[in-house]
């Protein structure tokens with residue numbers, strides 16, 4: 001058996017649309033495919049304004065620029081996340097305040113969030129880990145009370161939802177709740193723009209004009225192309241955040257197949273979950289560390305699952321290391337992440353020293369199993385069989 005951890009999926013139309021983009025004669029950004037993709041997201045998810053970006057990190061940087069931070073302003077980010085969540089705000093001169101994760105899943109703990117707020121706090125950045133929603137009711141209530149902006153790091157959260165106010169009839173798409181949101185179309189995400197790509201979502205009207213300007217190197221070119229001004233100038237901060245048309249063309253092929261991609265990924269995810277639930281029922285007490293040999297992913301009642309990541313929580317770092325080795329010896333690549341930001345070499349000196357025990361626990365014990373469109377149900381069953389034999393032999 002040889003199963004990689006991830007493999008980018010091709011729907012079959014990518015090269016065709018990229019070829020079209022090349023011969024459309026407009027190669028730079030904001031062309032037909034870019035507009036088509038942006039329109040797709042606005043229509044399907046009700047996002048107020050969408051701008052494709054060259055990466056999820058870039059979309060986060062645009063969010064940070066739009067927040068207009070002053071030196072000493074504080075931004076609350078989870079410590080258990082990819083570095084770009086924090087870096088985007090650090091680059092803008094903000095002080096990053098790290099939040100701990102919940103006991104039940106790696107998302108930031110909204111119950112203790114308010115204790116981190118000071119008069120300098122300006123922004124909260126919830127990360128929807130594994131595409132599973134943070135408690136957005138609690139977070140938005142706190143933000144409103146303290147007049148803070150909310151930037152959703154929805155890098156992993158395409159096509160996932162939150163049930164606002166416990167209303168299960170009208171789920172709200174992740175990315176549509178905060179003032180701003182960032183998605184990633186890196187090749188490791190559910191859909192990709194040809195390796196690298198992202199999306200900025202602007203839900204608050206106040207930020208739309210400036211977002212377009214920042215996107216286009218600090219020029220008002222977007223207004224010029226719409227005929228709203230008769231020449232464009234250098235009007236603000238910005239950078240070159242828009243992707244070339246061939247990346248948008250690649251992404252378009254993926255968007256046309258989004259439902260099929262999601263259906264397949266969820267089937268794989270559910271196969272893992274069902275098989276490993278049975279393993280847990282049989283061997284739950286076996287390892288004798290706490291009451292479980294491992295824990296399955298937690299999807300709170302207010303969240304949906306977009307099958308971005310399938311993870312297990314092992315009882316200890318040693319058990320995780322042993323499981324990864326057992327899988328590797330059998331040709332299967334499982335990986336762990338993230339190193340806690342607050343205890344990393346670069347961020348340690350920027351952290352206020354509070355212990356973040358839940359974050360450290362996930363950093364030590366979370367393991368990700370292979371999860372990609374072209375994975376087969378039989379392969380998932382084989383992987384679950386190997387996990388069962390691992391548990392049985394402890």
Ligand SMILES: *Cc1c(COP(=O)(O)O)cnc(C)c1O
Nearest residue numbers: 055056057082084155184185186
């Ligand atoms: C992938 C990811 C990013 C960065 O996205 P890129 O497109 O790789 O720049 C940011 N935050 C989170 C939580 C991610 O998973």
